[in-house]
Amino acid sequence: MLKFQDLHIGFSKAKRKEERILFTCENLTFNPGEFVAVIGPNGSGKTTLFNTILGEQNPLAGEISIEDKNWKNLTRTEKAKHLSFVPSKFSGVDHLSVYDLVSMGRAPYTNMLNKLTEEDESIVQKVINQLGLSDFINENTISLSDGERQIAMIGKALAQEAGIMILDEPTAFLDYNNRRKVLQLLKEIAEKNNQIIFISSHDLDLCFEYCSRVVAIDTSSNQLLNFYSPFKKEEIINKVF
Numbered sequence: 245m246l247k248f249q250d251l252h253i254g255f256s257k258a259k260r261k262e263e264r265i266l267f268t269c270e271n272l273t274f275n276p277g278e279f280v281a282v283i284g285p286n287g288s289g290k291t292t293l294f295n296t297i298l299g300e301q302n303p304l305a306g307e308i309s310i311e312d313k314n315w316k317n318l319t320r321t322e323k324a325k326h327l328s329f330v331p332s333k334f335s336g337v338d339h340l341s342v343y344d345l346v347s348m349g350r351a352p353y354t355n356m357l358n359k360l361t362e363e364d365e366s367i368v369q370k371v372i373n374q375l376g377l378s379d380f381i382n383e384n385t386i387s388l389s390d391g392e393r394q395i396a397m398i399g400k401a402l403a404q405e406a407g408i409m410i411l412d413e414p415t416a417f418l419d420y421n422n423r424r425k426v427l428q429l430l431k432e433i434a435e436k437n438n439q440i441i442f443i444s445s446h447d448l449d450l451c452f453e454y455c456s457r458v459v460a461i462d463t464s465s466n467q468l469l470n471f472y473s474p475f476k477k478e479e480i481i482n483k484v485f
């Protein structure tokens with residue numbers, strides 16, 4: 245369970261000449277199994293919210309807690325066991341196979357030599373099977389299509405077995421069919437694995453179709469608004485854009 249308590253999201257004086265609050269949010273709780281879209285206009289603060297959840301920057305005020313522990317008090321490794329992140333674009337690394345990439349998700353659990361145990365290997369194999377990546381395991385990550393590579397990156401995050409997965413614009417570089425495929429996959433993962441999945445996206449129609457919850461950054465009131473499926477699409481779009 246992830247909780248936002250009286251959060252103020254933005255940049256402190258240390259990062260800018262003056263403090264800048266992008267938005268505030270009332271107390272919100274996110275439960276396992278929820279597939280949440282973060283929407284809002286360009287520059288409204290979606291990436292900043294993700295960076296704050298990821299611990300890359302502090303909230304200006306308020307608290308984020310996970311399983312009732314204050315996020316600030318967790319070590320980097322503890323955070324990695326709770327939270328995985330998939331960037332918008334990964335171009336692949338030469339000689340890094342799909343199997344190796346998915347295996348990297350086990351890093352928070354391995355020793356200094358990064359040697360996988362039998363249990364780690366069986367988790368990697370399970371993820372590969374769940375995502376239908378078996379035919380690609382030995383493929384070089386730079387020779388995959390954008391869609392295949394995005395799914396392989398989701399595999400790395402899944403192998404991390406974190407309760408919360410954050411994906412920054414996962415559909416941004418995908419064609420229509422792959423957008424649907426990836427969102428359907430994420431919806432199934434959230435439900436079957438009981439994970440909380442956050443995506444940011446400008447594909448509003450697809451968010452409304454696949455996600456169970458939408459949080460929208462309203463730049464007129466500077467507040468994070470919360471909506472559950474079934475969504476009143478027009479109302480949300482008119483309010484936020």
Ligand SMILES: Nc1ncnc2c1ncn2[C@@H]1O[C@H](COP(=O)(O)OP(=O)(O)OP(=O)(O)O)[C@@H](O)[C@H]1O
Pocket residue numbers: 255259260266284285286287288289290291292293
């Ligand atoms: N390091 C920084 N220091 C100060 N301000 C920043 C910093 N990074 C981003 N900003 C500002 O914070 C605001 C929110 O940016 P952010 O990237 O979070 O928006 P976004 O909703 O993800 O945008 P987009 O949809 O265009 O990706 C923008 O006005 C941006 O200029």
